[in-house]
Each structure stands twice: as structure tokens, then as C-alpha cells.
Amino acid sequence: MGERQTALRPVEVDRAQAGDAAGVSSYTYFTISAPRGQVGANGGMACSSATHCLARFLAGAPDADIEAIRASWPDCPIGDGKPDRAALQDWLHRLPDLARAVLAIDPSSPPPAADRRTSWSAGELLVAEFPEPRWVVPGLLPEGLTLLAGRPKLGKSWLALQLGCAAATGGHALGQDVPHQGDVLYLALEDAPRRIQSRMRDQSWPATAQVRFEFEWPDLARDGGLALLQDAIEAGRHSLVVIDTLSRAVVFDQNNVGESTFVLSSLQRLALDHGLGLLVVDHHRKPAANAADLIDDLLGSTAKAAVADCVWGLYRQRGQHGAVLKVTGRDLDDQEIAVEWDRDTCSWQSLGDAADVARAEGHRRVLEALEALGGEATTTQIARELDQNRGNVSRLLADLVQSGKAIRGQRQGREVPYTLKGATTE
Known part of the structure; x- marks a missing residue:
């Protein structure tokens, strides 16, 4: 078998962003020769937080958690805490999967959240202290999986694009100030770059918006698309991922409870594990224009709504500037917001509570x-x-x-x- 060359390339880190205390100025340079198809005994199996520590150690960060590295890889030749280039090169040569995982990590990024605990006693749960839920749009778009649905050509994609810009720049959306908490990954699977460019210009996007657009993506269920999405999320610092649309991102029987639960649960867990919002644009079934229940109106099985942390429904009469955005979720009260299409900004503006309006x-x-x-x-x-x-x-x-x-x-x-x-x- 031939050998595959994998390099831990030098990556410059902006100290103004990472902070001098991080002690990371660039990756230490290594070249790893990995036999094709070889997987080491420990390669890629350690928890993501330990892999992050290893990336920081290789980058020369003085605060890298040596004990976490030792606990995950007892055979890692870290010695007294100073990188031994030759020994580490030889060790990583035997663990190509781990080498690739380390390459995908920005050593200046914050460490991933601790592993999710799944077992509690009643006493432990009663006294546990949990952080407040994170919001992409305060009071409207929480971390986790949110479905944004409506009939075709009513302005769902415009709204998703508007939210992406606000999250990436710390802007304003639907009457709320949106804090800038990270970057945005946007899978625009129904549009060509030309159309997205035109809409961005119509919405006066700044060129500095930290949004990455992808116009093609492997099927999330069949072609490794979900793993690729996880890699993309872990390689950056994202607060929001937008998938437009669900039907383009993954092919499955949306009327099948089992398939719907499996696909949506995978997306929800990905979002919750990484503490970000995942907004998926979806469709309403045909009778939705005259219906009032945003759960029943979702195309396909209601299992989709059962999995989602939040559901948005956009209701608009053809030819009308006004619409109603209905919102329901686990951690927020049901809301009906009157919104109006603003031709000047090509965005949806909140008018307030729909009943009051x-x-x-x-x-x-x-x-x-x-x-x-x-x-x-x-x-x-x-x-x-x-x-x-x-x-x-x-x-x-x-x-x-x-x-x-x-x-x-x-x-x-x-x-x-x-x-x-x-x-x-x-």
C-alpha cells in the first residue's frame, strides 16, 4: 500500500481574538505519513474535548490540559509537557484518524462543551444547576432544532436569510436585538449563488458577515452528509446553521414516523450537543393556507414537530404584504406575531402581537x-x-x-x- 501524507499545517491565530493568555501563535509543524486504510487502536475514539486539548498542546499552548490528554491516550509521548516532534510524529503516524481530527480543530477556539450526562438520580437532578437556554433570537429562536414552515413562495427563504445575517453580524430581526455569538453556516440547497447574491444585496448585507454558504451538500441520511455537517460545525465557531430546505437536504419518507423521527432526531442532537441553533426550512401541506394549527400543517408526519424544539409557521395570503408568524416550542410560550413585508429592506418586520394588531x-x-x-x-x-x-x-x-x-x-x-x-x- 502507498502512504498518504497528512500535514499539521501552520495556522496563524489572531492574538486580538484568541487573547495573549491563550499562548497560541501558530501550529507546530508536523508531517504525518499514514498507510492508507490503517486505523490505530485509539485513533479518533477519544472525546472531542480531549482532542481539542491535544490540538492546543501541539500548537504550543501553555494551558493545554496535559492530564486530559494522558487520560485519553496513555501512550501519547507528551513527556513533561513539552512537545517532542519526532516522538509525536511517530505516534500520530500510527493514528491517522486522530491526526485528521486534530487538523480540523482551530486551537484558538473555545473547548467544546462537556459530554452530555444521561443518567441522574432524583436527588441529583433536583439540586443540579443548569445554564439558561441559549437563544439565537431572544424569545423566538432557541438552540436546538427549529422548523420554519409555510406554503411555497411566501417568503420563508427571505426570512431565513434575514436571520442568518442578523446572527452573523449582531443585527436586528423581528423586533429583537440579535447578539453576535458565532458564525453561520448556510446550506442554500434550493438557490444558485446568483440569486443569493441578489437577495443579500437587496437586504444590504455587509461584506464582513461571517456566513459560509454551501450550495451543494451530500444527503444527510445516505451519503455521509450528517457526518460532514458535524465536521463543519466542529471546525468553526457557529451559533446558527440554516438548512434550506429539508426536502433538498435529505431524501426520506416524510409520512413515515420512524424515518421522520430518525432524521430529525439526528439533526436535533447535533444542534444540542454543540449549543447552536439549527433552522430547517420546511413546507406546509396543501390545506395549510386556511388552517390554524402550525403542527398539523407541517408536511408529512407530525413526528417531525414532536422532535423539533421549536416550530415556526409563516401564514400569508397571496398578494398581501402582511402575514402572521406562529411560534411554538418547548421553552417558550406560544406566540402569533403580525409581520409585514418591507419592500425597502426586503425583509420581514414585526408589527407586534397578531391579536393586538x-x-x-x-x-x-x-x-x-x-x-x-x-x-x-x-x-x-x-x-x-x-x-x-x-x-x-x-x-x-x-x-x-x-x-x-x-x-x-x-x-x-x-x-x-x-x-x-x-x-x-x-
């Missing part, structure tokens, strides 16, 4: 009807003018009377007249 719009229309009817009219007359349900109009009139914008008159038979405040009637 609808009520305010109803008040405005009733006041306009009163004015059109001469400043005084009954509930029945206003309902007929607006082609609205009489009960709804009655509730809106009661709000207007309470706020002082309309005056309730004396009952005349079965009807009560209402007068627009300040109106003069004959």
Missing part, C-alpha cells in the same frame, strides 16, 4: 365606517358597511366607547346608535 385594524375600520355613515350608525349598519360579523363589530364598538373614541347613544327599539366622537349629526 388585528384588533387595532378592526378599530380603524369601524371608525372609518362610522365616518362614512355620517358620524352616527347602529351596529347592524356598521356590520353591513364592513361586511363583517355583527358580534365582532359590537365588541370593537365597546372597545372604542371605553377608549373614548366613540359615544354610545340611547337604545332606539332593538338598536343602539353609536356616534363618532366630535362628529356633528343632524
Whole structure:
């Protein structure tokens, strides 16, 4: 068999970002000759935190955890803590998988989160202290798996792109300040680079946005795409990964509970293990335009929603600028947000709680009807003018009377007249 050359290349580290205390200026240079197909006994099997420590040790970081390295690889020739180039080269030659894993790590990056604990006693769980959940968009987009669904051509991809820019730059989205917590990986599997470029320009993206776009990706379930996605996440410092769309990223029977659970669970665990948000653009089934349940509206099995940590549903009537974004999740209250398409910024803008916005719009229309009817009219007359349900109009009139914008008159038979405040009637 021939030999494959793998090099631990010098990687310059910006001290302004890594901090002088990190003590990392560049990788120590090694060249590893690994026989093709050979896998060492320990290669690649240590926990990711220990691999990170090894990468920092090879880079010459004085704070590398030597004990963690020894615990994972007792035969690692680290001696008294000073890299022995010849000994390490020979050791890594026998562990090509480990060498590749080390190459994928930026030694200036923060260490990965501790291994996830899966077994607790009742007493341990009651006294344990857990960190607060991380949010990509505070109160709306948590870490974990989020599905963003809607009917085709309603603006889902525009919204996903908008969120990607905000997360990568520390911008503003849907009425919330979005903190910059890391980079963004964006799998734009339904669009060509030209279209994404055009949309970025329409949204006034800065060239400094830390977003990596990928326009082709192996199938997440069949062609090693999930492992490649994990490698990409671990090689960077990401706060958000966007997959647009689920149907393009992985081929599976979305009506099959087992397949849906397996695919979505794999994505969810990847997101939770790395403490990031994974936003997957999905579709609504055909009746969704007139439906009200964003869980039942998801295309395919409801098992998809059962796995997801959060579900967003975008509802918009064709030709209308306004829409409703419905949000539900494990760690947040159900929300219905009125959003409006802003042609100037090519992005969705939050108008506030959808019920409040609808009520305010109803008040405005009733006041306009009163004015059109001469400043005084009954509930029945206003309902007929607006082609609205009489009960709804009655509730809106009661709000207007309470706020002082309309005056309730004396009952005349079965009807009560209402007068627009300040109106003069004959």
C-alpha cells in the first residue's frame, strides 16, 4: 500500500481574538505519513474535548490540559509537557484518524462543551444547576432544532436569510436585538449563488458577515452528509446553521414516523450537543393556507414537530404584504406575531402581537365606517358597511366607547346608535 501524507499545517491565530493568555501563535509543524486504510487502536475514539486539548498542546499552548490528554491516550509521548516532534510524529503516524481530527480543530477556539450526562438520580437532578437556554433570537429562536414552515413562495427563504445575517453580524430581526455569538453556516440547497447574491444585496448585507454558504451538500441520511455537517460545525465557531430546505437536504419518507423521527432526531442532537441553533426550512401541506394549527400543517408526519424544539409557521395570503408568524416550542410560550413585508429592506418586520394588531385594524375600520355613515350608525349598519360579523363589530364598538373614541347613544327599539366622537349629526 502507498502512504498518504497528512500535514499539521501552520495556522496563524489572531492574538486580538484568541487573547495573549491563550499562548497560541501558530501550529507546530508536523508531517504525518499514514498507510492508507490503517486505523490505530485509539485513533479518533477519544472525546472531542480531549482532542481539542491535544490540538492546543501541539500548537504550543501553555494551558493545554496535559492530564486530559494522558487520560485519553496513555501512550501519547507528551513527556513533561513539552512537545517532542519526532516522538509525536511517530505516534500520530500510527493514528491517522486522530491526526485528521486534530487538523480540523482551530486551537484558538473555545473547548467544546462537556459530554452530555444521561443518567441522574432524583436527588441529583433536583439540586443540579443548569445554564439558561441559549437563544439565537431572544424569545423566538432557541438552540436546538427549529422548523420554519409555510406554503411555497411566501417568503420563508427571505426570512431565513434575514436571520442568518442578523446572527452573523449582531443585527436586528423581528423586533429583537440579535447578539453576535458565532458564525453561520448556510446550506442554500434550493438557490444558485446568483440569486443569493441578489437577495443579500437587496437586504444590504455587509461584506464582513461571517456566513459560509454551501450550495451543494451530500444527503444527510445516505451519503455521509450528517457526518460532514458535524465536521463543519466542529471546525468553526457557529451559533446558527440554516438548512434550506429539508426536502433538498435529505431524501426520506416524510409520512413515515420512524424515518421522520430518525432524521430529525439526528439533526436535533447535533444542534444540542454543540449549543447552536439549527433552522430547517420546511413546507406546509396543501390545506395549510386556511388552517390554524402550525403542527398539523407541517408536511408529512407530525413526528417531525414532536422532535423539533421549536416550530415556526409563516401564514400569508397571496398578494398581501402582511402575514402572521406562529411560534411554538418547548421553552417558550406560544406566540402569533403580525409581520409585514418591507419592500425597502426586503425583509420581514414585526408589527407586534397578531391579536393586538388585528384588533387595532378592526378599530380603524369601524371608525372609518362610522365616518362614512355620517358620524352616527347602529351596529347592524356598521356590520353591513364592513361586511363583517355583527358580534365582532359590537365588541370593537365597546372597545372604542371605553377608549373614548366613540359615544354610545340611547337604545332606539332593538338598536343602539353609536356616534363618532366630535362628529356633528343632524
